[in-house]
Amino acid sequence: MYVTQLYAIAGKDLYDMAVAFQAYTQAQWTAYFNSITYLQTQAGQQPTAVIFINSGDNDINDSARTSIGPIGGLLNNTAAGYADNLAACVNAITSGWIGAGLSIGNNGSPGLYFLVVPSHVYGNPDNATLVSMRASAKNYTAGKANMSFVDLARLVPYVELIANGGFNSAPHLANTTYQYIATKLVRTYLQ
Numbered sequence: 770m771y772v773t774q775l776y777a778i779a780g781k782d783l784y785d786m787a788v789a790f791q792a793y794t795q796a797q798w799t800a801y802f803n804s805i806t807y808l809q810t811q812a813g814q815q816p817t818a819v820i821f822i823n824s825g826d827n828d829i830n831d832s833a834r835t836s837i838g839p840i841g842g843l844l845n846n847t848a849a850g851y852a853d854n855l856a857a858c859v860n861a862i863t864s865g866w867i868g869a870g871l872s873i874g875n876n877g878s879p880g881l882y883f884l885v886v887p888s889h890v891y892g893n894p895d896n897a898t899l900v901s902m903r904a905s906a907k908n909y910t911a912g913k914a915n916m917s918f919v920d921l922a923r924l925v926p927y928v929e930l931i932a933n934g935g936f937n938s939a940p941h942l943a944n945t946t947y948q949y950i951a952t953k954l955v956r957t958y959l960q
Contacts, residue, residue, distance in 0.1 A: 773805055775820065775862075782827035783854035784845050787837055790861035798865025806871070815879030816871050820862055822855065825888030826940045829898045846898060848905035851887075855909055859883055859916075874915040885910050886919045889950065891940055893927040924957060925950055 776786050793801075806816035831845035838853030838860070845854060863873065866881045874880030887903045903920055910916040925933075934946030942950075 775801070780827060782831050782845065783822075783824045783851060783858060784828075784831060784834055784837065786822075786824065787854050787857035787861065790858055790865075791837070793861070793865060795865065795868045798862075799869040802866055802869045802871060817874065817879045817882070818866070819882045819884055821884045821886060822858060823886045823888065824855075825851075825899050825902055826891070828854075828902060829891075829896055848898075848901035851902040852905040852909045855885065855906060876914045881915060883910070883913075883916045884919065885916060886921055888940070889921045889925060889942065890927040890930055895922060895927065919954065919958070921950065925953055 776789055778785065802816070802818065805818060809816050828851050829846055834845050835841070836843040836845055836850040836853035836857070838855070838857035840849070840853045840856075843850035843853050845851070862883075863881060867873070872878075872880045874882045885906050887906045888899060891899050900922070903922060907918045907920065910918040930942075930946060930950075933949040934943040936946070937943045
């Protein structure tokens with residue numbers, strides 16, 4: 770298995786991610802996907818990738834810009850804008866994958882998959898906008914054969930999050946908390 774980062778920039782949200790992905794040329798997508806699936810193809814396997822999309826903390830503060838997804842023009846700090854920008858990210862990545870001559874995954878067959886994991890709980894009570902963004906992401910992924918949704922707020926409730934490292938400086942988690950969440954994800958979904 771090969772793990773790499775496609776996009777990770779502090780202070781950015783799904784809108785920024787979508788802008789970056791939409792700017793990639795097909796040659797860049799092809800080079801990227803060829804590099805992350807190289808070992809699979811060398812072993813005679815069909816290329817498979819899981820794109821883990823995590824956002825939310827910065828999205829709730831982005832009230833000045835509007836979404837750039839299939840609908841477009843929705844405020845970024847709303848559930849509808851979040852889902853639209855998520856769709857823009859998924860569509861750009863999917864287009865790049867297909868343009869590289871690769872197949873879309875379908876219920877476990879080789880191909881492209883997405884794991885959508887909106888941000889962890891923000892406090893107690895949780896941020897209402899972030900709660901609605903999680904709901905819209907869950908709705909967006911529902912019924913799609915190559916997508917899954919993980920609700921971090923349910924997986925690691927606030928009290929548990931605090932008990933296992935908490936925040937470095939809210940909303941940013943301490944490294945030990947990120948490690949705890951990663952371990953819990955693996956234990957919950959891969960065992």
